[in-house]
Amino acid sequence: MVVALIDDHRLISLLTASQPPPGRYATTCSWWWRLTSALAGQRRGALTRRLESLDQGVASAVRKTIGALPAHFEIVDLRLLVPAMGVLAQEHAVNQLAAEAVAAAAYLETCIEVEIDTPQVRVTAQAEQVRYRVV
Helix, strand or coil, X not given: CEEEEECHHHHHHHXXXXXXXXXXXXXXXXXXXXXXXXXXXXXXXXXXXXXXXXXXXXXXXXXXXXXXXXXXXXXCCHHHHHHHHHXXXXXXXXXXXXXXXXXXXXXXXXXXXXXXXXXXXXXXHHHCCCCEEXX
């Protein structure tokens, strides 16, 4: 069972924790892509700044880990989510990131756990009765 669907910031926190997190977590393709592109230096937002503030050894370890997520992190195949994402986009006028997050959490029957509140994800999750929490 998946503990929570997590955003890219929460993924960094769990990957840099001194102990591996208990249980299994999932993230979305969109959040994983944002994290990997920030690690590659292709973005200039809060995620990139956070990664640049890490100790060089920790940052290097995160880069290696992100290339192939550890087994206790899952990513739901988009082929399973796209039909539900289309419905969410039509019913809630959400972007791909929000639709994917809510559809993945619903598919996994788990909550969305984020470090950075994303109003579009939060509002859509609430409308779809998917638990959403900022940690």
